[in-house]
Amino acid sequence: MTSGPECPLLFLDVDGPLIPFGSSSGHPQDSASDTWTSADQGNPLLTRLDPELGPRLIALGCQLVWATTWMEEANEVVSPRIGLPRLPVVEWPASSTAEGPRGLHWKTRAIVEWADDRPFIWVDDEISAIDRLWVDASHPGPSLLHRVDPGKGITDADFSAFDDWLRLVIPR
Structure with missing residues (x-):
């Protein structure tokens, strides 16, 4: 699948x-810790x-x-550690008290x-039923708001849910 208007x-x-x-x-620790940038020094959770x-x-x-409060820092610190390229970043509103x-x-x-x-999956550990209802009423395309257990992070079961949803939305 390519990243075009049809791509979720x-x-x-x-x-x-x-x-x-x-x-x-159960979460591997990167053996190349001497290659960390100054931005990720002092954050022991990055080993997770x-x-x-x-x-x-x-x-x-x-x-x-x-879609994180890490903003552009996710590209600097997280992307290279998990093998992702630079990704676009959602810019958050100046105030977190938006109407709704x-x-x-x-x-x-x-x-x-x-x-x-566009169809989308949102992967977060703070998604609630209110978010699902609001998205269903406000977004015309298909969406999967997938809450991840923050104690475990993304698991094989989560990837299965993503695959199942993608098969329904975009026939492969």
């Missing part, structure tokens, strides 16, 4: 989905990044987009605007 977007959060908050056991995630995310065939129903995540509106009418 995949919005990625970092903390929780890519850097799990649970035990670091799984370098296999980047190739698996790319293989989904979606246009990947950072009570409980709507502050990222939701910006993600839907960024997606325009």
